[in-house]
Amino acid sequence: MHDVVIVGAGPVGLFLACELGLAGCSVLVLEREAEPGSPWRAAPLGSRGLNTASAEAFHRRGLLDRLRKAAGLDDAPGSARPRLGGHFGGMMLDPARIDVAALPFRLPGSATESMMASLDVVEGLLSERATALGVEIRRGVTVSAVTQDDEGVVAWAGEDAYPARWLVGCDGGRSAVRRLTGFDFVGTGPQLTGYSMRATLADPEELAFGFNLTPTGLYVRMPGKGHLAMMDFDGGAFDRSQTPTRAHLQSVLRRVSGTDVTLGEVDLVSTFTDRAMQTTTYRQGRVLLAGDAAHIHSPLGGQGLNTGIGDAVNLGWKLAATVHGHAPDGLLDSYTRERHPVGAAVLDWTRAQVAAMRPDPHGRAIQAVVRELIGTRDGATFVFERISGASVRYDLGDENPLVGRSAPDFLLGDGTRLGELLRDGRGVLLDFTVDRHLREVAGDRESRIRYAAGPAANDLGFGAVLVRPDGTVAWADGHDPDRKSLASAADQWFGAPAS
Structure with missing residues (x-):
């Protein structure tokens, strides 16, 4: 029996497989297609935009440079650097009007811009990474039934059984896992037919x-x-x-x-x-959903792949902690609690774009207003903040404005960046004050939290920051950090200290 069976070997399923493999879980990926390549996944038809949040995810696992090179963006002489930008309902943003410095808690780093990559390039890189981490990928397997009980779950392909402790459906907009396990899938019908x-x-x-x-x-x-x-x-x-x-x-x-x-x-x-649908929960018993299996919408703004990668990054470490038995109460349920609102916001974002595109007087009136707004610096920056993923902030019950956001890529005095410290899949406690008592909090959970101390090039006014394995800030405090509140946050997200 595997720890986790993932159905679907697209970018979302493979990224999740890599996260689980990195954490030492036994993982089997089942893919319906017999071969990985197709014209729909190669450029240009398979080209997709990876936003800043997705680029950060690849950076934090040491894959961004390899992905850029595979996509032909290796910064060699004559290679094209990606530019900031995007569009709202086909109305293009002017990159010169985007104020990157106004984005919340951003620091210069290795993943500050979006990039283009084809699906076959992304999947090829992730397949290679997953295999190196011990993940098994079986192709040509069509899941026809799913059964589960309190002890485990079985994916069936005809008479062939694939048992696991957990199963994750990453099998796209017409997900068999979603259908076979009875997830409620609700939303709005289409207004248009698109052609590619x-x-x-x-x-x-x-x-x-x-x-x-x-x-x-x-x-x-x-x-x-x-x-x-x-x-x-x-x-x-x-x-x-x-x-x-x-x-x-x-x-x-x-x-x-x-x-x-x-x-x-x-x-x-x-x-x-432009059908916009979402499951009411991302988990039923031992079955979870991620990516298009959990939410579908129009491709406007290129949010589908990026939202799916965000699902995989959020779910991976939580499911791994659950598999290994050190997840605090409610950790796995926080996946739906955090990611469902993000998916719902993306659906509304695409609905708004379709409404603005309607070929009638109402649509044209909205277009006039939007063009005027995105022609301003604040308007262009607002739209880019949504497109880039910089606007995502999970409600973690802490009023500190940094908590719940993607962590800035802090640069430490020895030249190390936070993104590099996250590569082994552990959380990170950044201690800019070199406080012995803070070190003890991390040391009690050394297998789950890496401790890094020293001044930063720009600490943004914080004395210490606790970062989850997905790069989300779990706790932050000023230049006189409170050890008790840090220990409480560590308990909440990483479990009790090792005995």
Whole structure:
């Protein structure tokens, strides 16, 4: 029996597998597809934006430089550095108007910008990492049933049984695990049908590159290998209801773009909608959900992959602590408590973008207001804060403004950054005061908390900061830290001291 079975070998499932493997859990990943590669996962169709929060997650596990290199962003002469930016409902942000210094508790570091990477590059890196950590990945396995009791859970693929102590569904928007285990999945229906295709144009000069919000919808033209996307406000009527023909696609593209553009060869095409749905809880007994299995929405703003990685980072260390028997009461339940509001906010963020894109007088009125707002420094910074993940703050019951946020990448006097200290998956107690009594709190839990002391290049006015393995600040205090409150926070998140 494995400690954890993960269903789904996409980026979310693989990142979670790496987190659990790093913590010494025995992990089996089951994937329906027999082979890892497909045109939909390679660039350009598989290209995705990783926001700052996701880049931080890779940095904190020592994977960011490898990911950047694999994605062709190795900072070699002539390589393109990513730029700050993004869009709201197809209305682009001006990077020059984004005030990065105004983002809460940000410090210069290794993961301050977003980046583009294709799904196959991300999955390849994570698969290699997971395998090195002892994770087993089995492909060509379709889960057909899930059974559980108080002792464990079994994923069934026909007559083949895969028992584990815990099971996590990371198997996408049409999750079999979600369906088979009866999670409630609620939300709002679609207003549009979206299309993503690889196609040639007989008259490419008719279409502008980039995001183009028009009076009748949205189209996106990416440079390179003929990647086109469009959104048509038809109430979602065409999504998966029939096979899109070249004639249909050309008709929609002409209507949405307002041009007489002519499609040439259509190589690949898929459809999607802005349906926004979320499970009411992320856990039922010994079964948990993460990523698109727990929440789906339109791809506007590229929030899906990033939200899923955030789920995996939040869940991994909590599930590992539960497996190893040193999780404090309620730790695993805090996964739903912290991540469900984040998912709900993302759904509303995408709904708001769809509302602003509607091809009617109401939508155009909203567009005028949004364009004016994002044309200001404060407006552009606000939207970027949401896109980047910098706005996420968990309610941990502490009024300290740093607690619940992603920890700044503090630079210590010896040149070490906080991100490097998190690479082994333990929490970190940063002690800028070199207080002997604080050291004892960490020493009592040495297998779970790393102690690091010394001055920082910029301590932001804090004397000590306790950081969870997911990079979230669990406790912080001023230049005269209170040992008793620190010990209480350590008990809450890391369990009692070792006897």
